[in-house]
Amino acid sequence: MPNEQGLHLRPVTAFVDLASRYESTVSVKNITRETEEVNGKSAMEMVLLEATRGSVLRIAARGVDARETVAALAALVKAGFKVDSGRHCE
Amino acid sequence: MEILRGIAVSPGIAIGEAVILEAEDYRIPYRAVSAQDVEPELARLDSAFSNSIVELERQEEWLDHHLGRDAAQVFDWHVGVLKDERLRSSIESLIRDKQAAAAYAASTVMRNYQRRFMQMSDPLLVERIRDVQDIERRLLRHILGEDREDLAHLTTQAVLIAHDLTPTQTAQLAETRVVGVALDSGAATSHTAILLRSWGRPGVIGLTDVSTRVSGGDLLIIDGANQLVIMNPSAAILEEYRAKEEAYVRLAGELDEIKSLPAVTRDGERVQLMCNIEFPPEARVGANKGGDGVGLYRTEFLFLQPAGAPSEDEQYEAYRETILGADGRPVTIRTFDLGADKYTQQRSYEQERNPMLGLRSIRYSLQNLSMFKTQLRAILRASCHGDVRLMFPLITSLMEFRQAKMTLHDAMEDLEEDGIPFARDIPVGMMLETPAAVIQVKEFCREVSFISIGTNDLVQYLLAVDRGNERVSQFYNASHPALLRTLRDVLRACTHAGVECSLCGEIAGQPLFTLFLLGIGLRSLSMAPGNIPEIKKLIRLAAVPQAQRIARRALSFETERQVTNYLRDETRKMLPEDPF
Known part of the structure; x- marks a missing residue:
């Protein structure tokens, strides 16, 4: 999790929105905190992962588009949920 | 006549009868339904979910229009939760397996999540428990079919008195005849305060016990700029404020x-x-x-x-x-x-x-x-x-x-x-x-x-x-x-x-x-x-x-x-x- 605020409500919403576009079931676990697996399409449960900056997540998908699902979700997390925008200075 | 002083959140003058919003603390007792009522309860739950989503989306639209995307986004997660299949199926199985009434099932599941939120270590996430409560109230309001939109049916200008307001409640005020707000709570969440300001009506907060001192129907003046609430004003004061209110309204139009x-x-x-x-x-x-x-x-x-x-x-x-x-x-x-x-x-x-x-x-x-x-x-x-x-x-x-x-x-x-x-x-x-x-x-x-x-x-x-x-x-x-x-x-x-x-x-x-x-x-x-x-x-x-x-x-x-x-x-x- 590279983004500053961790899995707060906005990133969770972005994650769940994306996960819901795929057929596969998605389960996510916060390896760092050793949480239980939660349903990646559940806005409520994803918050309970309590993922903060630096947490390692394991995203697993099962279904016809499992590979694409995981790739897309991993990319979203790695991109910091696109919440970091704006120009950069030195 | 009595004058209370609080903290101003938005300027302006409002004169009207007091309407007191009670704390909406739903305590839903356990109630079982008969086997043939299970299906109707499920249908009730289903329409409560879809009505809640429609209501939220309308609210987001209003916020987006008045305050911009950032303010509206606060409620994105609420919509996400209401569309959460897992949450919904766990409520449904309580109804189906335990023959619980829809309201009890929804409340039980939501409170269970509130408890889990409470145990998190990040204090900011714990605070989001308020959002979970907000969602619970919304669902229950639709399940119980209680017409909680009393405020929408006001026939005269009213001043709203409450202990505290959620962002949702505040956002709804714009569509009512409420002309001003006075709250006990001093820690109005930032969104409540911003919504009051952008709504352009006067608000005074931090009045400690205004909601118990005022009775419904009392005549009140809210003077936002001077952070005052005047209860049952004298004729002279009332006249003075009527003139100010009129001038204020005229000026606002002109300045626009x-x-x-x-x-x-x-x-x-x-x-x-x-x-x-x-x-x-x-x-x-x-x-x-x-x-x-x-x-x-x-x-x-x-x-x-x-x-x-x-x-x-x-x-x-x-x-x-x-x-x-x-x-x-x-x-x-x-x-x-x-x-x-x-x-x-x-x-x-x-x-x-x-x-x-x-x-x-x-x-x-x-x-x-x-x-x-x-x-x-x-x-x-x-x-x-x-x-x-x-x-x-x-x-x-x-x-x-x-x-x-x-x-x-x-x-x-x-x-x-x-x-x-x-x-x-x-x-x-x-x-x-x-x-x-x-x-x-x-x-x-x-x-x-x-x-x-x-x-x-x-x-x-x-x-x-x-x-x-x-x-x-x-x-x-x-x-x-x-x-x-x-x-x-x-x-x-x-x-x-x-x-x-x-x-x-x-x-x-x-x-x-x-x-x-x-x-x-x-x-x-x-x-x-x-x-x-x-x-x-x-x-x-x-x-x-x-x-x-x-x-x-x-x-x-x-x-x-x-x-x-x-x-x-x-x-x-x-x-x-x-x-x-």
Whole structure:
């Protein structure tokens, strides 16, 4: 999790929105905190992962588009949920 | 007649009968349904979900339109939860397997989540429990089919009294005949306060027990600008306020028209009209009111959240949102002005006998260096997103300013080591609000990038009056000749040294002082966003030589009464209609 605020409500919403576009079931676990697996399409449960900056997540998908699902979700997390925008200075 | 004083969240005048909103604490007792009622209960649940989603989406649309995408986004997660299949199926299985009533099933599942939220270690996430409760209430309202939209059916203008309001409740007010709000709670969440302001109706909060003192149907006046709630006013007071209300409404319509025009005097002198803000989305509201940027961003409001001290990332997000909202216009961020308030008093070992002369503002920051440095880091990181300036409040000595700047340099070095970008050349200024700083203004001019005069505290310290003490507050008067001469001297020193000087106290937004301030040479005034149109109107009617003449005359008087009378006459000549 590279983004500053961790899995707060906005990133969770972005994650769940994306996960819901795929057929596969998605389960996510916060390896760092050793949480239980939660349903990646559940806005409520994803918050309970309590993922903060630096947490390692394991995203697993099962279904016809499992590979694409995981790739897309991993990319979203790695991109910091696109919440970091704006120009950069030195 | 009884008068209560609270904290103003938005100006204006409202007169109406009191409507009291009870705390909506649904306690849903267990209720089993018969086997044949299971299907109807499931159907009830289904329509409660879809109605809730429709209602939320409509609300988001309204917010998006009035406050922008950022404010509306608060409710995105609510929609996400209502569309959460798992959540829904666990409620459904309670109904199906245990033959529980829909309301009980929904409440049980939602409370279960609330308990799990409570156990999280991140205090910010724990606070989101309020969102879970908000969703629960919404669902239950639709399941129980209770017509909770009482407010939508008001037949006369009403003033809403409540212990506290959720953002959802506040957002709905715009579609009712409620004309003003008074709350017990002083810690209205930032969204509630912003929504009240953008709605444009007066609101007073922090009244402690107004909801138990007022009975439904009592006649109430809310005077937002003066943070007063008047219960059962006398005929004379009522008449006075009716006239004010009428003038206020007329003025608001008229001022809307000059929003997009620049603040330029008749002889072509441009004056910057900036906003004093507390919450990030207000930067955008200020821009909509025709402001030239944010002249004072009061960051201590970040502390008034139940979660307490904000983290670096949380602060960074708030500052970034503010800066982006200002859309390229300058934003002056003032470091925490804490002290003499609930947050610091709760944490101090012994109550201070005289908090206004105690550990407050920059003194508090310099004694809580790790907190201070966290804030400076967050501001520096955010400085990449726009035209950001930084200022320190309540500076009384050069040593203090230097120490604050040194802490800033430490924060810069740390960021550099961490490879985090920031604007190295961020302008660093000070608030001038103590007599000591006034006397040494020449020396300060050599070390600061800009000066912002904070007249609220300056008047208090210059005249030795605690404005919050009712027994002496009549002596708190910005028309005092000592203040006028002080302002003139500060302006002279700044002009001589070539240091930018602005003013961000309440008098910046009071038409009574506009001509004087213009006359002594101020070209940048920062005020509550709602005051901008009126001040702009006055500036567009004024000319610099005329303002200079008025300032000279005002400076010649010996007493505050003469000053007030003279400035009132001069202002009246230009704004004969306005109820300032």
